Amino acid sequence: MTGVSQLELDPTAAGTPPRRPGRRARTSVFWLSLPLAVVSVGVFVLPLTGLLPAAGQDLAATRQPPAFLPGGTWAHPLGTDKLGQDVLTQFVTAGRLTIVIGLVGALVAIGPGTLLGVLAGYFRGWVDRVISVLIDAQLALPFILVALAIIANRGSSLPVLFLVLALTGWAVCARVTRSATMAIRERQFVFGLRAAGASEPRIVFRHILPNLAGTTVALGTLQVGTAILVESALSFLGLGVVPPMNSWGSMLASGQDELSQAWWIAFFPGLAITLLVLLVNLLGDALLTHHDPRKARR
Amino acid sequence: MSVLLKADGLAVTARLAGGDLRLLDDVDLEIRRGQIVGVVGESGSGKTTLARCVVGLLDRNVRVEHGSVTLAGDVVVAPGVDRTDRVRGSAVGMVFQDASRSLNPLMRVRTQLAEVLRRHVRDITRAEVRRRSLEVLEQMRIADPSRVLDSYPHQLSGGLRQRVAIALAVVTRPALVIADECTTALDVTTQTKVVGLFRTLVDELGIGLLFVTHDLMLASDLCDRITVMSGGRVVEAGDAASVLDRPQQDYTRRLLAAIPSWT
Numbered sequence: 185m186t187g188v189s190q191l192e193l194d195p196t197a198a199g200t201p202p203r204r205p206g207r208r209a210r211t212s213v214f215w216l217s218l219p220l221a222v223v224s225v226g227v228f229v230l231p232l233t234g235l236l237p238a239a240g241q242d243l244a245a246t247r248q249p250p251a252f253l254p255g256g257t258w259a260h261p262l263g264t265d266k267l268g269q270d271v272l273t274q275f276v277t278a279g280r281l282t283i284v285i286g287l288v289g290a291l292v293a294i295g296p297g298t299l300l301g302v303l304a305g306y307f308r309g310w311v312d313r314v315i316s317v318l319i320d321a322q323l324a325l326p327f328i329l330v331a332l333a334i335i336a337n338r339g340s341s342l343p344v345l346f347l348v349l350a351l352t353g354w355a356v357c358a359r360v361t362r363s364a365t366m367a368i369r370e371r372q373f374v375f376g377l378r379a380a381g382a383s384e385p386r387i388v389f390r391h392i393l394p395n396l397a398g399t400t401v402a403l404g405t406l407q408v409g410t411a412i413l414v415e416s417a418l419s420f421l422g423l424g425v426v427p428p429m430n431s432w433g434s435m436l437a438s439g440q441d442e443l444s445q446a447w448w449i450a451f452f453p454g455l456a457i458t459l460l461v462l463l464v465n466l467l468g469d470a471l472l473t474h475h476d477p478r479k480a481r482r
Numbered sequence: 483m484s485v486l487l488k489a490d491g492l493a494v495t496a497r498l499a500g501g502d503l504r505l506l507d508d509v510d511l512e513i514r515r516g517q518i519v520g521v522v523g524e525s526g527s528g529k530t531t532l533a534r535c536v537v538g539l540l541d542r543n544v545r546v547e548h549g550s551v552t553l554a555g556d557v558v559v560a561p562g563v564d565r566t567d568r569v570r571g572s573a574v575g576m577v578f579q580d581a582s583r584s585l586n587p588l589m590r591v592r593t594q595l596a597e598v599l600r601r602h603v604r605d606i607t608r609a610e611v612r613r614r615s616l617e618v619l620e621q622m623r624i625a626d627p628s629r630v631l632d633s634y635p636h637q638l639s640g641g642l643r644q645r646v647a648i649a650l651a652v653v654t655r656p657a658l659v660i661a662d663e664c665t666t667a668l669d670v671t672t673q674t675k676v677v678g679l680f681r682t683l684v685d686e687l688g689i690g691l692l693f694v695t696h697d698l699m700l701a702s703d704l705c706d707r708i709t710v711m712s713g714g715r716v717v718e719a720g721d722a723a724s725v726l727d728r729p730q731q732d733y734t735r736r737l738l739a740a741i742p743s744w745t
Contacts, residue, residue: 372583379537380598380650381571390597394588 227279242268289349289411297357305365322355405468409461491549520705538566575651581643
């Protein structure tokens with residue numbers, strides 16, 4: 185995330201002639217978005233096409249290896265699990281939920297986190313003191329404890345999962361946004377805006393927030409990855425997604441008992457989580473470059 | 483010529499952990515329309531505090547103890563009084579030291595000008611915004627105003643950026659412009675151009691200019707009157723020529739002696 189720190193630098197290079205902005209950044213945003221778009225659309229569209237193997241159990245065909253291994257058949261391209269359920273079908277439906285959890289989980293953490301961070305960083309004073317105490321308190325609580333307490337109390341469901349993701353994610357966002365805001369508010373153009381009579385809400389929402397966009401995009405993409413990983417961890421502990429719902433995290437959890445006999449059950453969701461988080465983070469970096477007009481000129 | 487800005491016995495104090503610190507002490511200043519008044523002094527002399535006091539942008543721990551600032555006859559700053567929000571950006575414009583930092587790097591020049599105009603001119607139309615933006619850039623002697631309007635700050639040279647910053651300060655046609663060390667970051671050639679531009683603007687628009695600088699020679703070139711400050715007090719004030727030729731105070735003499743010369 186070198187981009188975050190670079191965004192704070194001043195455009196001291198004087199007299200740069202205007203060039204066509206952001207060609208390369210746009211290209212890499214495209215090439216990184218493409219696989220993400222294919223996967224996202226794929227997991228939502230594939231179940232509708234009827235091309236996937238049926239979802240039910242088949243005790244006559246348990247732990248079948250994927251089609252490309254000896255003993256595998258194209259009836260189950262990615263093999264079957266211990267109940268004879270098709271791994272590909274599970275993988276696709278689980279991917280749907282994982283992507284939704286990643287996106288919504290990031291939004292519910294970034295939204296309040298950014299807002300509180302900006303308020304604390306811009307207005308300082310008692311606003312800052314109250315928010316900073318909340319951030320410290322939140323960060324001092326072990327995440328697993330918070331998750332356990334909430335889930336024990338409210339039961340395991342999607343809204344509860346998002347509540348856990350929001351509670352565990354906002355504090356980091358707020359803290360990073362707060363310090364970025366403090367750096368921006370000391371810049372001369374903010375003082376200039378006040379001298380030009382701009383109102384405080386206008387300065388915050390029209391000038392500070394866009395200058396924070398780089399930080400927020402970086403945090404947001406990181407948070408998508410974190411949300412997916414947190415959900416996987418919770419599902420692994422049996423606290424996340426519960427059957428009949430299925431996510432890549434819960435597939436990983438159920439597949440790990442079978443690793444020695446049927447590695448493919450855990451392998452594909454595990455690989456998918458890794459690649460998805462990696463792509464999302466790379467995309468975040470590329471978006472950062474694309475967003476900043478000063479850097480988007482190669 | 484009527485008095486535009488008048489600071490009368492202004493005293494400003496900062497409350498710090500170690501006790502109170504007097505930043506301005508009994509400061510008098512007067513600017514008339516069409517006049518350029520230079521405030522000269524070394525770092526910490528209180529010249530920037532004076533400039534900020536006029537627009538009410540002092541730090542939170544700083545307050546006005548005595549005296550007042552009046553703008554065109556109305557008291558805008560006095561102990562316990564701050565009416566600067568009425569004049570900020572409309573009657574008073576401000577230009578800062580480093581133009582590369584006084585513009586929002588993520589907004590085109592056009593958007594930044596439009597924002598100031600929309601804030602201060604009621605019910606302004608889109609066409610009127612564009613017309614006045616172009617007009618103010620032309621006043622800044624910018625050769626290619628429509629290209630500059632569509633540029634981001636980083637795409638402009640230092641001199642152009644400073645001119646855009648000045649344009650932002652004068653686009654609402656304020657009566658008073660405060661320039662706080664606004665030529666310090668520029669090279670000498672550009673500095674001369676910007677200073678010349680100020681002179682033309684003051685003559686053309688009949689505004690008053692408060693020109694804060696540490697550069698006595700520059701001030702003497704540009705200003706009609708000069709106020710020399712040291713340690714928060716006015717040590718000398720008068721016509722530019724008389725302050726320079728016949729300094730009454732020891733401090734001014736030392737300031738003058740500190741200017742390197744060829745001879």
